[in-house]
Amino acid sequence: MPSTISDLPRLGDWTSFEELAALQAARLPRTLEAAARSPFYRDPLSGGPPPLDALPITTKRDLRQAYPFGLLGVERSRLATYHESSGTAGQPTASYYTDDDWIDLAERFARKWIPIGPDDMFLVRTPYALMITGHLAHRAARMHGATVVPGDNRSLAMPYSRVIRVLHDLDVTLTWSMPAETLIWAAAARLAGLDPGSDFPALRALYVGGEPVTAARRARISRIWGVPVIEEYGSTETGSLAGECPAGHLHFWSDRAIPEIYRPDGTVVAEGSGQLVVTPLYREAMPLLRYNLEDAVELTYRDCECGWHLPTIRVLGRAGAGHPVGRARITQNDLETLVFTLPDRLGVLFWRARAAHGELVVEIEVDEAHRAEAVGALTAAIRSGPGVDAVVRALAPGTLVPHATLTVNQDILKPRTLFGPDEDWDKAILYY
Structure with a gap:
């Protein structure tokens, strides 16, 4: 390896x-050969290496049943890190890597057309816990000499007010977060009296991943901050699987993993639409063969002006997503595109929707001066796009994303067990 x-x-x-x-x-x-050392793959590979397409699909259920070390392909003493997925199935999905695995992981993540370098101040605003995402960006940034600001987005020690202060005062040049985070930062910056587009001049790019992002939302984020938004796709079980090229296309890293498409009829093909199946080629701690991520994608092999000669992938989200409304099936991507094609001057950043009992209800945060126009435009767009009638409601800014959440400056507490007469001893032991 x-x-x-x-x-x-x-x-x-x-x-x-x-x-x-x-x-x-x-x-x-x-x-x-590496997979044959794993208890999970030992029997299927006992007769020698078959053609890849003769092997069964490895599922998320397989990984859960193999928890914690049923897919281990090396001595446990060689492991460098252990991780678990952020999935919501209620059962853990374990992943583990050696130091050699991490060289591949970090190098793949760093394949950005606006690259990471020694002069960069890199804010990592994703979890640093059992998921791989924060550790992956941290390792890649250090591999390329950047200074890392570890802004874990699950820590009470890093409220949004501190994120904005760090972005501004430290001259942060690159960030790594979910796309939604960048919109929340913009709202927090404005509440702090700062303009996202002009008061952060050191910023060079926003790296985003962890959730599907439509072209409309990505373009809005880019206009707000005045820098490119560079998309990344991957998982805790695999690390980075795809990245954006200078031409703006998301390419699958097929030199490091073999992609396949699992179609609804149960067949597996090399390209097209369906669920993404991957075989990482440089894994020793936890080899995976034909692993179905259950993400709905479109994979195509076509020439791109970037000259990378890698397949292009479009990530549509988790397979089966969407809800019926009348005769239509509405997905988050459908609505997100319509919301973020509203005129920028209306200021709509935050929204939510519910499809229930054949009715679609959409709520948007919008200033009073623009409410009638925003509600009318979005209602018409939903009627002419997905083709359903929707109830669109205007909410006051601060309803979906409370202003207090964006401005609070929380204390960092340490455990205490002795308190004075006027102190709140409910914070004993379980500090917060």
Whole structure:
């Protein structure tokens, strides 16, 4: 397995999709050899390495049943980190990596067309707990010499007021977060008397991932902050799987993982629409063969002006997403596109919707001066787009994202057990 960056394929090492396929074919035997050391794959591979398409699909249910170390392919003493997914199934999905695995993980994440470098101040605003996301960005940034600001978004020690102060005072140049975070930052900055588009001149780019983002929302975020928004796609089980090229297309890292498409009829094809199935090619701690992420995607092989010769992927979200309204099926992507194509001057950033009993209700935060126009425009757009009637309600700014949440400056407390007569001893032991 790789021990240095130079052992890994790099962009430009192949000049066609045919050469890319040859690179995958050359690596696959070592991937199968590593998988054969895992208890989970030992029996399927006991007769020797079969063709990849002869192996069964590995499911999330398989990973849950193998918890915690049923897919371990190395001695446990060689593990560098242990992680669990952020999924909501109620059962943990474990992932683990060696130091050599981490070289591949970090190098893939750092494949950004606005690159990470030694002069960067990099705010990592994703969880640092069992999910891989914060650790991945941190490792990639340090690999390339950047200074990391570890702004975990699950920590009471990093409220939004502190995020804005750090972004401004430290001259942060790059950030890594979910797309929704960047809109919340914009609202918090404005409440602090700052203009996102002009008062953060050091900012070069916003790296985003962790949730699907439509072109409309990404364009709005870019206009608000005045910098490119660069999309990333991956998972705790796999690390980075795709990144954006200079032409604005999301490319799957097929030199590091083989993608397949699982279709609703149960067949598996090389490209098209369906659920994404991946076989990472550089994994030793936890080899995965034909792992179904259950994300709905579109994968196509076509030439791109970037010259990377990698398939293009469009991430649509978790398979099965969406709700019926009348004769239509409404997805979050459908509504997000309509909300963020409203004119910027209306200031609509935060919204929510509910599809129930054949009715679609959408609520948007909007200033009183623009409420009638925003409600009318969005109602008409939903009627002409998805083709359903919707009840659109205007809410006062601060309803969905409370202003107090954006301005509070929380204390960082430490455990105490002795209190004075006028102190709140409800904070003993379980401090917060």
